[in-house]
Amino acid sequence: MGMEIFELKNKVALVTGSTRGLGEVAAKSLAKAGADIAVCGRNTSDLKRVTDLIRELGRNANGFSLDVTDKQMVVQTVERVLEYFGCIDILVNNAGVNHRVPVLDYPEEEWDRVINTNLKGYFLMAQAVVPQMIEHGYGKVINMSSILGTVGLPNQLAYASSKGGVDQMTKVMAIEWAKQGVRVNAIGPTYFETELVTQIRDDPERFEFINDRTPMGRWGYLPELEGTVIFLASPASDFITGQTLYVDGGWTIW
Numbered sequence: 001m002g003m004e005i006f007e008l009k010n011k012v013a014l015v016t017g018s019t020r021g022l023g024e025v026a027a028k029s030l031a032k033a034g035a036d037i038a039v040c041g042r043n044t045s046d047l048k049r050v051t052d053l054i055r056e057l058g059r060n061a062n063g064f065s066l067d068v069t070d071k072q073m074v075v076q077t078v079e080r081v082l083e084y085f086g087c088i089d090i091l092v093n094n095a096g097v098n099h100r101v102p103v104l105d106y107p108e109e110e111w112d113r114v115i116n117t118n119l120k121g122y123f124l125m126a127q128a129v130v131p132q133m134i135e136h137g138y139g140k141v142i143n144m145s146s147i148l149g150t151v152g153l154p155n156q157l158a159y160a161s162s163k164g165g166v167d168q169m170t171k172v173m174a175i176e177w178a179k180q181g182v183r184v185n186a187i188g189p190t191y192f193e194t195e196l197v198t199q200i201r202d203d204p205e206r207f208e209f210i211n212d213r214t215p216m217g218r219w220g221y222l223p224e225l226e227g228t229v230i231f232l233a234s235p236a237s238d239f240i241t242g243q244t245l246y247v248d249g250g251w252t253i254w
């Protein structure tokens with residue numbers, strides 16, 4: 001067996017929240033493995049920036065405005081992606097937000113924003129994209145979870161609840177679509193430097209807590225996510241479904 005089991009030539013991937021951060025890393029790594037990319041997010045200048053970067057890698061790419069909390073927009077955007085590319089073989093549910101305050105101070109509207117983006121948004125996307133995967137008898141869904149899907153930390157009420165939900169959602173989807181060729185897995189990253197965690201990166205005490213808590217003694221480097229995304233999107237992982245694969249320097253093992 002050769003390295004072609006990791007190849008994504010002639011595949012199309014839709015990555016939500018690929019305008020920056022881990023979604024941008026996921027989109028670029030899938031493109032490096034040969035996939036064409038539907039870049040999705042709300043920020044139009046970043047949509048263009050990432051689309052241009054992927055075209056520079058020699059792949060077909062197009063930017064699509066998308067708010068994953070808006071069901072009508074989800075359905076219309078998926079239709080536009082299908083019109084442009086013909087199919088979607090890989091869905092990366094990645095768009096995510098956070099709001100960090102103690103439980104007793106947690107505003108209801110922030111709870112709704114975090115849950116609607118990180119949890120409901122994943123379900124809406126899967127519901128819109130997966131039927132054509134089932135029709136083709138093959139597809140890969142990758143849900144971006146977090147170590148916070150399985151561990152608790154203070155000030156992470158809605159975020160940890162959403163990620164625990166993502167892990168469970170991954171199992172339910174995996175079981176329902178297992179015999180129809182659609183594999184559903186999640187990635188559970190530890191802390192990686194993106195806009196989402198600037199507040200923590202800039203707080204020396206919390207930054208060090210993360211280093212101390214991690215067996216490997218540090219945060220993740222963005223390129224360290226690439227192999228896992230390619231693996232879960234490629235035929236190399238075809239007999240794996242319903243799993244959360246932690247990319248966490250060992251955080252969740254103790």
Ligand SMILES: NC(=O)c1ccc[n+]([C@@H]2O[C@H](COP(=O)([O-])OP(=O)(O)OC[C@H]3O[C@@H](n4cnc5c(N)ncnc54)[C@H](OP(=O)(O)O)[C@@H]3O)[C@@H](O)[C@H]2O)c1
Nearest residue numbers: 017019021022041042043067068095096146191192194196
């Ligand atoms: N960074 C970490 O340490 C870390 C660790 C574990 C898990 N994660 C997970 O990784 C994913 C990406 O996080 P990140 O660190 O890359 O965050 P980020 O840099 O803040 O990027 C978040 C992305 O989500 C998009 N987004 C947010 N709300 C959206 C909405 N309603 N509709 C569509 N797109 C939306 C943003 O795009 P627009 O603003 O253009 O819409 C952006 O592309 C999240 O699910 C997060 O929970 C991150």
